[in-house]
Amino acid sequence: MSNRLGAFIVSGAGGGIGLAIASHLAALGHLVYGLGRDRAKLQGVASTFPANAFSFSTVDLARADETHATINEISLWLKSCGRPLLGVVNNAGIFDRLSFQQTSDAIWERQFNGNLLSAVRLTRELYPHLKAAHSSAVVNISSTLGERPIAGTAAYSALKAAMINWTKTLALEWAPDQIRVNCLCPGLVDTPIHDFHRLPANDPARVSAHQAQPLGRMGRPEEIAAACEFLLRSEWTTGTILTVDGGISL
Numbered sequence: 001m002s003n004r005l006g007a008f009i010v011s012g013a014g015g016g017i018g019l020a021i022a023s024h025l026a027a028l029g030h031l032v033y034g035l036g037r038d039r040a041k042l043q044g045v046a047s048t049f050p051a052n053a054f055s056f057s058t059v060d061l062a063r064a065d066e067t068h069a070t071i072n073e074i075s076l077w078l079k080s081c082g083r084p085l086l087g088v089v090n091n092a093g094i095f096d097r098l099s100f101q102q103t104s105d106a107i108w109e110r111q112f113n114g115n116l117l118s119a120v121r122l123t124r125e126l127y128p129h130l131k132a133a134h135s136s137a138v139v140n141i142s143s144t145l146g147e148r149p150i151a152g153t154a155a156y157s158a159l160k161a162a163m164i165n166w167t168k169t170l171a172l173e174w175a176p177d178q179i180r181v182n183c184l185c186p187g188l189v190d191t192p193i194h195d196f197h198r199l200p201a202n203d204p205a206r207v208s209a210h211q212a213q214p215l216g217r218m219g220r221p222e223e224i225a226a227a228c229e230f231l232l233r234s235e236w237t238t239g240t241i242l243t244v245d246g247g248i249s250l
């Protein structure tokens, strides 16, 4: 993205990794449009950002009709702010920890819609804006589980693996338009997506989550945001799968 100031879309910006990415981009002077289902969370985020730095729509990205309506809102926002769309971060996602025998069709469909089709659809609809920027980027937030799954995560891991593969196809297809497409695979990051996030620091579940990493601790959302900025900014990087995981996948 060189040093151009622009606009970015971040899905799941109401908390966790998405909020850290939105904050990181806003601190660099960019304008951010956040997407999420929870209005109160997004309003809370907007109130902590400088005026006009963070706009948002509430949307369930697993639903085609809601996503389509949101694209219209984003288009109006881009027009009014006068900034090029330099990047889209497909961060929104859901996690299920279930044995394979527990994963019903409904669970697989929920994971497919929530972790893959939602990002595919949003990215496809934003293509005209990304192309018009004459150098822009998509970052898909997958997971180390997409490359090295663990038991009890069949549907989540399979969809995160699909996201990695989709990233590479899209990188090839959109390279002629100077739209770079990369994938970021976080390891265990301490966010509300994990049940143990709200437990006290000395709870055994939290302690063992920290100890699972060779580096001895879980990641911080800000550390994923810094890696995301690299992928958004690096103008000769496309189709890359960047693992940021404290060494857990070694």
Ligand SMILES: NC(=O)c1ccc[n+]([C@@H]2O[C@H](COP(=O)([O-])OP(=O)(O)OC[C@H]3O[C@@H](n4cnc5c(N)ncnc54)[C@H](OP(=O)(O)O)[C@@H]3O)[C@@H](O)[C@H]2O)c1
Binding pocket: 011, 012, 013, 014, 015, 016, 017, 018, 035, 036, 037, 038, 039, 041, 059, 060, 061, 062, 063, 090, 091, 092, 093, 094, 095, 114, 118, 141, 142, 143, 144, 185, 186, 187, 188, 189, 190, 191, 192, 193, 194
């Ligand atoms: N934390 C980790 O250890 C870890 C590791 C690897 C990968 N990841 C990935 O990183 C991404 C962010 O996760 P996180 O850890 O920051 O979890 P999080 O705090 O639970 O954040 C996930 C966000 O996604 C949004 N979201 C989920 N489904 C949505 C939908 N259908 N429509 C709109 N928004 C939706 C949620 O917004 P609302 O609350 O407003 O619905 C929430 O803000 C996810 O894709 C996750 O799979 C996380």
